[in-house]
Amino acid sequence: MKFIILMLLSCLIASCSSVKTSTIHQYSDVPKTTRGEVVSSSEYSAPVFIHNIKKIIYYQYTTEGDTGSVVASSLILLPDKPNSKLVVLAHGTIGVDVACSVDKTFPLFLHKGFINPLLKEGYTIVMPNYRGLGQTNATHFYFNAKESGKDLLDAILAAMKLQKIDIETPVVFLGYSQGGHAALSATEMRKSYFPQLNLVGLVLYAALVNFDEMINDILSKKISSTVQYFLLPYVVSPIVRSHSDIHYKDFFSSSAVPKDSGEDLVCLFDIVKMIPISNKWTLHPSDKALEVAVSYYKEQNLPHVRVDTPLMLIRGSKDAVIIDRWSKDYVTKLCSVGDVVEEVIYNGGHLSMAGVPRAVDWIRKRFNQEPPHNVCNTLSDKNNVQ
Template identity: 25%
Template sequence: MAKKKKAVKTRHLHPLIAILILCLLAIAIFLIFNNLQARRFQSNLNNFYNTTDIPLQGPLGELIRSEPVATDLQNGSANRIIYRTQKKDGTITFSSGMIYIPSKAAASPRPIMAWAHGTIGMGDSCAPSRQKVPNVNNGITWVDSMLEKGWVVTATDYAGLGTPGTEAYLVGQAEANDVLNSVRAAKNFNGSDAGNDYAVWGHSQGGHSALFSSARARSYLPDFKLVGTVASAPAAELPSLFSQQENTAVAWIIGPEASLSWPDNYPGINLSSVLTKQGLNSYKGIAEKCINQAAIDGLIRQRLGQKFFNEDVSNNSAWQTILNEQTAPTLAPNQPLMVAESLTDNVVLPNTTAKYIQRSCQAGSNLTQLWLTNVNHIALQSVISPSVINWLDDRFNGRPNISNCNQPLPIAPAQ
């Protein structure tokens, strides 16, 4: 008799596993496609941001080039710009940025609101003006409300971010030059109808920029009038901030950017004296990542037990000198100032902001403090935007600021 053949068993993937594999494959294809699109978009912008052939000599704030940008704005238009500015040492360089122009006719010279952005990464593709929809992609949707009021809004990228060179991260003198020259650029922009009254608002790193800008406004922009300054979650007290964030994931964000920026502005600074081996090997790559990728990297490294700094940088004399020099100045009593912070901010710690407020009030600053809770660091600027706009509107209309320095601080200031 012939032997019976054994039935061959076939293995089939469980339907759920097959669906999962297909989903993962679809996500991978989507991410690859998006990455290719982003690379193509950035590549198409390179000629606009190339400043290597532009003469260095010329007026500060001079508009070198501009082009319109498509946005969803209801009350105005947007333009990316290149303008002339200065580094910390006074040498000439160029910054990119944005200028937003109201659509309604100007009844009188328009006031200027200069925005200074926070930490976003130092790679050229991270620059706010290099985003597809800058006001949305950068979280400054409140620009439309300012345009409705008839304000010109200027928003620097900072020199070296988007343009050739290295961004002067947390170097207040250079940041101030970029912010203040963006005001000149707004005035020079054809069709802006901008006057000489301006205000400055900065968040996080930008709060640091805003305070340095306002402290030197009178000497640097003598023909303009600063009516008010807003610093939200400002990186104002650097020794306390760096010391407290030394062993956190935040150190893997601010540490790499400072490590890339400061040697350019403080030649001879020794990184190996304060950075771990992991920090030294990776700081350049992390600094060039945009903020979302850098934050994920930092969280992973923190979970793996990796440290960026090998010691408290405030104990290193060379770094201590820089931290002290880059601690934000207090403003004069005739310079209205609003400082806003959230008690649940885990990036710019609220006790460091309380320390700056305490120091400013003791120095006689005309300061309004605004405290919130249950608002994270990133969301703060959007949450407070109605209050900021109302406060700035009062300043543009000549109404006096009423200081509330007599209000008790809701948290003990950092030591």
């Protein structure tokens, strides 16, 4: 309930409409096999709640699809007192429809707790949409590791070309909620997909990444919060969208089954439309729907390889989306492959920005090349004692 109240208050405080833009540069005739190329760019009027900002630019860029390039979009936020550092802010769940893009007032308001402290530090922020959000030439598949990872990496490459940013510029990924999964995927893919990227750290803030545990708990009906039920149609949407013979009714046994068109899978800034039916969803998947869903999320489970960059895992003690056990198991998994992990637990829920000062301080230390704290050393010591 607290989540819903916060969301509704946010919509009252900040208009949920797009901010007007004016075109300042246009690119054309982009080859279909390119990636990281700018297609168009527009200056974007900064909302009043964004501080320490010189300019925001909205741009479209190419990224790799299954059969050629697709177009995705992103924002680049330029601080009024810039330094030579870049933070990629991978946004949390906004929705799964083309209308659910980060270049709306509400998504920016939702993420301002990250944006303003980063701009105050002088960091340039790249804030990409995931493909299919804001663009009609691709379908958005929720939590698709390969696609969202490419979206982030190509958004960086295009931003560097657009703003003439040196390719050796130090970069930190900050992934919030769904964005944690995207940032983790981009981190894993970077050495083969964007080997020149100078990545110095990764922050997973209230990030949902442990899909093995998530799927098991969903199927065992161990989830209980309104927010988790609200997200269930998002979770199964990639299965319905990629399989013509699987429908939402194959997952839910209720009178409020979402339409296969997805028209009632509203964006978070239209959450009031979803509230009356979200508590009526009863998950009861058919054998085939279950098999495909488990297979899909097994493929999206990360990491497949060692992260191989300092990582901060930060989460709230009262998170209504992420079960505490999911994160604990994930820390153990990261440590087991030799990664360097700092874990921080703040007093707050999924939408709380209480952990942001710690995250920003950690980012500052990564840019300053200070040795990171590693909780894995403590876990190793405990195991040795036992």
